[in-house]
Amino acid sequence: MAGGMFEQALVYLAAGLVAVPIARRAGLGSVIGYLGAGVVIGPSALGLVNDTESVLHFAEFGVVMMLFLVGLELEPSRLWRLRAPIFGTGGMQVVGTALAVGAVALAVGMPWQQAVALGLVLSLSSTAIGLQSLGERGLMHADAGQKSFSVLLFQDIAVIPMLAIFPLLATAPVVEAGAVDGPPGWQLALQVLGAIVATIVAGRFVVPPVMRLVARTGQREMFTAAALGIVIGVTVLMTRVGLSPALGAFLAGVALANSEYRHELEGDVEPFKGLLLGLFFMAVGSSIDLALVGEAPATIAGLVGAVVVGKVGLLWLLARRTGSSPAQAWTFAISLGQIGEFAFVLLAFCAQVGVLPASVTGPFVVVTALSMAVSPLLGALDEKVIQPRLAVRAVSGREVDVADDAPQVIIVGYGRFGQIAGRFLRAEGVGVTVLDVDADQVDVLRKFGQKVFYGDGSRLDLLKAAGAERARVLLVAADDHAKVVETVHVAKRHFPHLQILARARGRTEAYDLIEADIAGVFRETYDTSLRVGVAILERVGRHPHQALRAARLFRKFDERSLAEMAAVRHDETRLVTTARERIAELENILKADHEGESELRDSGWDAEELRKAAQR
Amino acid sequence: MARVLVILVHPTLHKSRINAALAREARQVVGVRLHDLYAAWPDHDIEPAPEQSLLAEHDVIVLQHPFYWYSSPSLLKEWFDLVLTFGWAYGPGGTALRGKLMVSALSTGGPAEAYVGGGERYALRELLAPVDQTAWLCGMRYSVPFVTHAAHRLDAAGIAAAAARYRATLEALVDGYAPPTLRAAPTDELGALVAREGRV
Numbered sequence: 001m002a003g004g005m006f007e008q009a010l011v012y013l014a015a016g017l018v019a020v021p022i023a024r025r026a027g028l029g030s031v032i033g034y035l036g037a038g039v040v041i042g043p044s045a046l047g048l049v050n051d052t053e054s055v056l057h058f059a060e061f062g063v064v065m066m067l068f069l070v071g072l073e074l075e076p077s078r079l080w081r082l083r084a085p086i087f088g089t090g091g092m093q094v095v096g097t098a099l100a101v102g103a104v105a106l107a108v109g110m111p112w113q114q115a116v117a118l119g120l121v122l123s124l125s126s127t128a129i130g131l132q133s134l135g136e137r138g139l140m141h142a143d144a145g146q147k148s149f150s151v152l153l154f155q156d157i158a159v160i161p162m163l164a165i166f167p168l169l170a171t172a173p174v175v176e177a178g179a180v181d182g183p184p185g186w187q188l189a190l191q192v193l194g195a196i197v198a199t200i201v202a203g204r205f206v207v208p209p210v211m212r213l214v215a216r217t218g219q220r221e222m223f224t225a226a227a228l229g230i231v232i233g234v235t236v237l238m239t240r241v242g243l244s245p246a247l248g249a250f251l252a253g254v255a256l257a258n259s260e261y262r263h264e265l266e267g268d269v270e271p272f273k274g275l276l277l278g279l280f281f282m283a284v285g286s287s288i289d290l291a292l293v294g295e296a297p298a299t300i301a302g303l304v305g306a307v308v309v310g311k312v313g314l315l316w317l318l319a320r321r322t323g324s325s326p327a328q329a330w331t332f333a334i335s336l337g338q339i340g341e342f343a344f345v346l347l348a349f350c351a352q353v354g355v356l357p358a359s360v361t362g363p364f365v366v367v368t369a370l371s372m373a374v375s376p377l378l379g380a381l382d383e384k385v386i387q388p389r390l391a392v393r394a395v396s397g398r399e400v401d402v403a404d405d406a407p408q409v410i411i412v413g414y415g416r417f418g419q420i421a422g423r424f425l426r427a428e429g430v431g432v433t434v435l436d437v438d439a440d441q442v443d444v445l446r447k448f449g450q451k452v453f454y455g456d457g458s459r460l461d462l463l464k465a466a467g468a469e470r471a472r473v474l475l476v477a478a479d480d481h482a483k484v485v486e487t488v489h490v491a492k493r494h495f496p497h498l499q500i501l502a503r504a505r506g507r508t509e510a511y512d513l514i515e516a517d518i519a520g521v522f523r524e525t526y527d528t529s530l531r532v533g534v535a536i537l538e539r540v541g542r543h544p545h546q547a548l549r550a551a552r553l554f555r556k557f558d559e560r561s562l563a564e565m566a567a568v569r570h571d572e573t574r575l576v577t578t579a580r581e582r583i584a585e586l587e588n589i590l591k592a593d594h595e596g597e598s599e600l601r602d603s604g605w606d607a608e609e610l611r612k613a614a615q616r
Numbered sequence: 617m618a619r620v621l622v623i624l625v626h627p628t629l630h631k632s633r634i635n636a637a638l639a640r641e642a643r644q645v646v647g648v649r650l651h652d653l654y655a656a657w658p659d660h661d662i663e664p665a666p667e668q669s670l671l672a673e674h675d676v677i678v679l680q681h682p683f684y685w686y687s688s689p690s691l692l693k694e695w696f697d698l699v700l701t702f703g704w705a706y707g708p709g710g711t712a713l714r715g716k717l718m719v720s721a722l723s724t725g726g727p728a729e730a731y732v733g734g735g736e737r738y739a740l741r742e743l744l745a746p747v748d749q750t751a752w753l754c755g756m757r758y759s760v761p762f763v764t765h766a767a768h769r770l771d772a773a774g775i776a777a778a779a780a781r782y783r784a785t786l787e788a789l790v791d792g793y794a795p796p797t798l799r800a801a802p803t804d805e806l807g808a809l810v811a812r813e814g815r816v
Binding site: 552602604605613 | 661664696697698699700701702707708
């Protein structure tokens with residue numbers, strides 16, 4: 001290594017910090033920034049880092065984490081709902097592209113094993129680039145977005161069998177001891193099966209109680225430690241039995257997708273994944289052999305062009321065959337028209353297990369990187385030129401399936417207060433996601449089949465994971481008032497589109513929330529107390545309709561005075577006067593209402609005025 | 617330019633076909649303000665003051681509602697009771713509405729023939745007598761009504777045609793069109809008049 005570990009780390013961090021903002025400013029994704037930074041600091045340019053091999057090896061752990069997160073997103077029920085687009089459209093895409101690429105490879109004289117491997121590798125698209133660009137254009141819920149998501153999901157799953165079958169396609173002697181040198185035959189199969197079953201069983205039955213214990217300690221870093229522990233544990237287990245760690249992490253993710261700790265785990269693993277993937281992309285960038293491009297620029301350019309045009313064409317045909325409009329088909333095809341980041345892993349893996357020779361993987365690593373660099377440019381072309389031509393009309397009305405997973409309402413705090421609102425909203429068919437910090441409570445509620453997650457709603461990452469970017473309403477109903485205020489402020493700052501409603505215990509708490517200027521403040525016992533008042537009024541002989549109307553008047557008036565007093569509450573003396581004035585005024589009004597002399601509201605139902613006029 | 621207020625009164629707008637379509641159309645006419653009464657007072661707890669200032673700000677008051685039981689949804693009756701108050705809308709000093717135009721925009725389940733009167737039936741004009749009288753007491757002119765008959769049987773094209781008729785009517789009212797009163801033209805229908813006479 002050039003310099004010690006810290007110097008290397010500094011070079012990587014600095015390069016990322018410089019390149020990513022530049023790339024984003026230029027309208028390209030962060031992936032391009034990382035790749036570019038990698039190229040610049042890599043051995044074939046400035047040479048600030050070397051030994052990229054071992055960095056790449058370390059950073060691959062980011063990919064493992066990514067698959068863990070993909071698994072977490074994949075609730076079995078969601079997978080089932082999307083089965084047709086995922087396996088139909090996704091399957092056709094992977095098989096179709098692999099066949100086309102394979103046929104070309106055979107035609108230029110590659111052995112069939114290599115043709116198959118290359119076809120499968122090139123069939124993958126970039127999740128990072130595809131979903132990011134669609135999200136930025138607000139198209140995730142359009143037909144193109146939904147299809148892209150399904151296809152990418154299928155590809156993510158397809159990677160796992162690919163990792164399993166590539167060693168069987170080996171045509172060259174194995175370079176490094178890999179999956180093949182374990183005990184042969186039934187013993188190996190048994191080990192593999194055992195590891196998979198162990199992962200799923202542990203994810204379902206061992207991890208949740210452990211997480212519950214961790215949650216009770218109330219220490220944040222214990223959660224982070226537990227989350228990393230799960231991922232690393234699975235990785236170690238899978239490597240021991242000679243399976244891909246990515247597969248294990250994915251399975252662990254799926255096993256935990258239904259767990260109440262899903263959002264918490266996501267929040268904890270996400271930053272590590274982000275950093276490690278960034279490092280991974282930089283390592284890939286620095287491993288790009290610029291000399292290769294320099295030697296045969298025309299060949300490389302031709303390959304990039306052929307791959308991108310071929311992929312976009314096939315994707316376009318596929319979209320049209322599965323019922324997309326031409327406009328949506330173009331967006332879909334261009335979004336997925338690059339080779340994905342998994343290709344880096346798979347190409348390295350292919351070289352390692354001897355499926356593809358370095359003379360093939362070398363250029364294709366470069367081609368993959370360049371196809372990813374071209375992709376955002378094509379996206380701009382689609383947005384600025386193709387879509388206007390096709391005069392695309394926004395898809396309206398019908399909600400798409402994927403959107404079902406995005407809650408309309410997030411409830412933070414699911415005690416006595418939040419629960420009633422939540423149950424009512426669910427009964428009315430509104431999508432609700434709940435966050436609560438009481439591990440036992442969450443546990444009980446989940447036993448009754450409710451969609452409740454463990455987590456502190458004042459944490460930005462958790463709100464984000466719960467879907468705050470797309471939700472419409474946030475109800476902050478936590479018991480702890482300081483937490484409520486904190487959550488309100490975090491949500492207001494980061495999700496300005498959210499309509500925030502909050503629970504207050506009494507007037508003083510209500511003042512804080514009125515000051516925060518949110519959509520609604522609700523005092524928790526207010527309505528019940530008033531209803532008791534109405535019930536008592538009836539029992540002392542007041543007519544029920546009149547009792548109810550008196551309570552409504554009382555409430556309206558009281559809410560108005562609450563808002564006025566919130567405005568002056570930092571001024572002690574004024575507060576006292578205002579409060580006194582209000583109480584006097586309220587008494588007068590209620591008295592007047594009772595005596596039938598109120599001109600405020602019900603005079604049309606009151607013959608008194610007419611009688612008086614008649615007497616004059 | 618007349619300032620037109622459409623007071624929409626429908627308790628189940630989400631299930632309505634014709635009134636929802638008419639309301640959508642009304643929202644798009646420049647110079648028309650749509651006031652959804654059931655949205656403003658979901659608990660039937662009408663406050664007179666804001667309703668009165670809304671009325672004072674407009675020249676033409678359109679009451680748009682289904683003709684439930686030869687009358688209106690209950691909230692409109694309550695609105696009449698509580699908003700058109702003694703000393704404001706009628707009686708000594710009650711001049712706030714004087715000179716304004718009131719229009720009923722009705723939808724009926726029955727066909728037009730069910731409202732021509734004769735025999736044991738009453739004509740639409742007779743059924744509207746209470747509203748006519750209310751407008752008269754408040755010093756308002758009460759226009760011939762805008763009516764969509766047999767609303768349940770309309771297909772999509774029929775609804776679209778009714779919506780277009782409504783739009784033309786509202787635009788004419790904004791332009792200052794002064795329709796005949798119900799008293800003067802007891803059998804006329806406002807939408808047809810606008811279509812026949814064109815805009816003023």
